[in-house]
Amino acid sequence: ASKQKGGNCFTYFTPRMQEHAENRMLLSHDLHMAIKGQQFFLEYQPVVNLQSNAVLKAEALIRWQHPVKGVIPPMEFIGIAEDTLLIVPIGEWVFKTAIEQCRAWRESLHADFQVAINKSPVQFAAEYKKQQDWLKDISNGMTERNMVVVEITERLLMDANSQVSERLALYQQAGVQVALDDFGTGYSSLSYLKKFPIDYVKIDRSFVRELETSSEDAALCRAIIMMAHSLGMQVIAEGIESQCQLEILRDMGCDHGQGFYFSRPLRPDDFVAWVQQWQQHPVAQ
Ligand code: C2E
Ligand code: MG
Ligand code: MG
Ligand code: MG
Secondary structure: OOOOOOOOOOOOOOHHHHHHHHHHHHHHHHHHHHHHOOOEEEEEEEEEEOOOOOEEEEEEEEEEEEOOOEEEOHHHOHHHHHHOOOHHHHHHHHHHHHHHHHHHHHHHOOOOOEEEEEOOHHHHHHHHHOOOHHHHHHHOOOOOOOOEEEEEEHHHHOOOOOOHHHHHHHHHHOOEEEEEEEEOOOOOOHHHHHHOOOOEEEEOHHHOOOOOOOHHHHHHHHHHHHHHHHOOOEEEEOOOOOHHHHHHHHHOOOOEEOOOOOOOOEOHHHHHHHHHHHHHOOOOO
């Protein structure tokens, strides 16, 4: 860790880093307890079809209700969960919970409802090691096709050794759709997309943030949308926070969008209330 700055520049372990390391150790201990104690819960952020205003998708986002520290966001524990491989049982719990929720919403909200879950590359690699079991796991509990969208990142596509492309194709055969999350932040190029069986490209919110003022970001979004469409993929824009961003993206032909402008991620009951309100009056509050 001390050589991360590159070259011959060594940085020593500072009190601050010490504190950081201790905090990670404590959290990884707590994470073990969290799994046993069922301290995780999911929030769901609506994904709006920008052309029709329909809401037929939600992204499931994990939160940790820590007994002392309160609610901890995923960025503060997913990394530790990956390092300790606890991401595997956590990911299984997310998958199972999201599918159950989706099945309920297919009855109460819409027959075609879909839930997207985020999948860490570490989880993907662990599945690969288990060989034949992983396909059974993903189809387990999935009673209908296309209930689930698995969100992966460009980081995974760079992994040349795990037969990523072949396995994503098997996901699709098993009725699981694939979304490429945070697109544009990694190292893969637009032309890279064609090598992988992907259903949705998610434009990272860093390209949406300054859409109103940055002609470069606008050009980028337009290019991503055009390229994705020409490859038969749909586009989801992340982090829409204003009416103006929404309208620019809609005019560019972007298929779906999510962001605080529509709604923050919500607990299941609040999610249902939001969708019912939206269906009556599809205007952001
Ligand atoms: P992500 O998959 O890119 O999820 C989108 C993140 O952006 C979420 O943060 C969401 O709350 C936030 N967001 C949504 N709309 C807006 C907006 O308009 N403005 C801003 N500023 N932010 C917005 P969250 O829930 O804190 O999750 C962060 C990341 O943690 C996720 O990024 C994902 O990479 C990871 N994550 C979340 N849940 C899971 C999980 O169950 N498993 C795994 N492996 N990773 C997860
Ligand atoms: Mg995501
Ligand atoms: Mg994202
Ligand atoms: Mg993101």
